[in-house]
Amino acid sequence: MATATDVDRDRLLRTFLDLVAVDSPTGHEEEIGQVLLNRFQELGCETTRDDIGNIVAVFPGTREGTILVSTHMDTAGTDRGIIPVIGDDGVIRTDGSTILGADDKSGIAGCLELLTLLRANPGWSFPTIEFVVTVGEESGLVGSRHLDVSRLRATHGFVLDTAGAMGSVTYWSPTSVYLTITFHGRKAHAGVEPEKGISAVQAAARAIAAMTLGRIDEETVANIGTVTGGQARNIIPDLVVLEGMARSHDQVKLDRQLDSMRTACEDAARACGATVDFVAEEIYRTYKIEPDARPYREAAAAFRSLGVEVIPRKSGGGTDGNYFNAKGIPCVALPTGMVDEHATSEHIAIDDMVLAARTLVAIVTLPPEGAAAS
Ligand SMILES: [Zn+2]
Structure with missing residues (x-):
């Protein structure tokens, strides 16, 4: 029986710190792209990289259906040499001279943790997952704007790339x-x-x-x-x-x-x-996902299954989800635990990162009927 509590806190933290250690200011994604290609391949994905560097990694499901899970590999601004500092309070910050890059490496770490669990539990029931990791998100959604979605089969998706309280579902963007x-x-x-x-x-x-x-x-x-x-x-x-x-x-x-x-x-x-x-x-371009649409319903069911209250969130900004929605794949955006992204005060609580990863596991492994019935 699949359980979101299988998320391994120490492994997730290690993965996150490994990703933060690779510099990836927006427009300079060559190295992180190679690291991610290797990771997704090692974890059993079929990977492709398009001409501007977007990665699509497909993990075959054990049941019908295909979903999209999206993150971005670039970080805001030009910061390099990020030094994460783990506080006694369980919060990861920087030394104060750079951003942290939890935006969006916390989201990517969650994807890699999910894959590790799916690999270890072939008996679980889950759909095929198309992981999309874009470049240039911080330069104006460059990667998702150029991505050819005609190769994707996902019916709907989840963009792991917002701040905001755990439980928030970004359903409306300008x-x-x-x-x-x-x-x-x-x-x-x-x-x-x-x-x-x-x-x-x-x-x-x-x-x-x-x-x-x-x-x-x-x-x-x-x-x-x-x-x-x-x-x-x-x-x-x-x-x-x-x-x-x-x-x-x-x-x-x-x-x-x-x-x-x-x-x-x-x-x-x-x-x-x-x-x-x-x-x-x-x-x-703006999108609005209604509460009875699949991505909203499944995200909400996942949060509820973990005892987390669902908070509908109307955002003042955009994510790659705006382009997926515009290109015909309805998506909601979900929190990764990141706080103060794009600032030197950026930080993330390890507990929140774990909860975000558990939410992702729940989204993927909850029975489709259960999601529909909730
Ligand atoms: Zn982001």
């Missing part, structure tokens, strides 16, 4: 749009012939002042994060570039916000005699 707004004016000597100039700085300032930013409504946020331009104090600036973003769980509200930002820019440019290029690039 659309995120990156904005690059370029104001073009005309350069002139500000002291000698300012009449000939058109200030791109003034046009940009006027546009920003006219925008509604921050929290727009319950679903929608917008921000201008960087302003770059100008050359010298005595030159009327002919170029300013603004970088920003907008997100919403509601596509109509997002479109309305983007329209109003575009209008603010065009009006300001016109008023100043400048021109503007307003470029909005969708980075990922």
